[in-house]
Amino acid sequence: MHAKVDGILISKMPYRERDILGKLLLRNGQKITVLFRNARGGKRNKKTLNLELGYFLKTEVNKSNTGGAGAADDSFFAANDWTLIWYHQRIRENLKAFYLMCLFLEMGLKVSLTASVFTLLNEQIISRPNLRAKNRDGEGVFSVLSNALFFLEDSLTKNSFNEERELILFSIKLLYSEGVGMNLSECIRCKMPFGKVYAVGLISKEGGFCCNSCSGSCSGVWEFSEFGEFSYLYGLIKQALITKYRDYHLLRVKNSTIATSATTKIIFNYFCQQFHFSPGEFKSIKSLL
Numbered sequence: 001m002h003a004k005v006d007g008i009l010i011s012k013m014p015y016r017e018r019d020i021l022g023k024l025l026l027r028n029g030q031k032i033t034v035l036f037r038n039a040r041g042g043k044r045n046k047k048t049l050n051l052e053l054g055y056f057l058k059t060e061v062n063k064s065n066t067g068g069a070g071a072a073d074d075s076f077f078a079a080n081d082w083t084l085i086w087y088h089q090r091i092r093e094n095l096k097a098f099y100l101m102c103l104f105l106e107m108g109l110k111v112s113l114t115a116s117v118f119t120l121l122n123e124q125i126i127s128r129p130n131l132r133a134k135n136r137d138g139e140g141v142f143s144v145l146s147n148a149l150f151f152l153e154d155s156l157t158k159n160s161f162n163e164e165r166e167l168i169l170f171s172i173k174l175l176y177s178e179g180v181g182m183n184l185s186e187c188i189r190c191k192m193p194f195g196k197v198y199a200v201g202l203i204s205k206e207g208g209f210c211c212n213s214c215s216g217s218c219s220g221v222w223e224f225s226e227f228g229e230f231s232y233l234y235g236l237i238k239q240a241l242i243t244k245y246r247d248y249h250l251l252r253v254k255n256s257t258i259a260t261s262a263t264t265k266i267i268f269n270y271f272c273q274q275f276h277f278s279p280g281e282f283k284s285i286k287s288l289l
């Protein structure tokens, strides 16, 4: 079985002497495991530089019938050749940006579902316009991640990189594309629409904010912004949600680092809670704090 796929390399590890075992996030928002043959260094190998985390590849994958790792796994493929569609340069030169990209990839890896041979075959059929709509589930992860990487690189090129802003924008876009964003329209307790009442504290477990009237009964379960401005977090989330990725520079944040940003912490913890992850499961976050 052969299939031509486009995907972002969201994880990779060395395998055997010359190969790389990687995960590709496909355009449909699902991931596959791919054995990239002869992708590692070596005097005879020119592809070495072509395969880095965050790169966007076009490759023809096939189901490995030769045995070995993952041969029995329905979502395991092998690739002999690939071409680069997009790659970053600046991200690798900036340590913070690199770890931030790694965190984005980790988050994408964790929320995406695994595609199978069946999905890939089906994908080729549904690429016809009239059937396209059938397979939209999970598509958002790819769209959010590809935008995040592209504009992360862009911000470095334009000298406007802001790690806090990038993480907030990515997390909010991902949460809402996965359908688990915060309820911004009404108080999570009394259901009074915001506008008539003020959003005060985020109650992560309940997926939204409580209002000023309910604040007394919500005491102890909410998370405030540390800045003392109760509506700041609410306003920031709302702003991030409507900000188009190409306008990322318009999103105003208060701090400049992830380590000192209470807002980033609250949003990241919310993300973890919604997907039942522990923040400690993300290796890259440690390098950003």
Ligand SMILES: [Zn+2]
Pocket: 187, 188, 189, 190, 191, 192, 197, 210, 211, 212, 213, 214
């Ligand atoms: Zn209320």
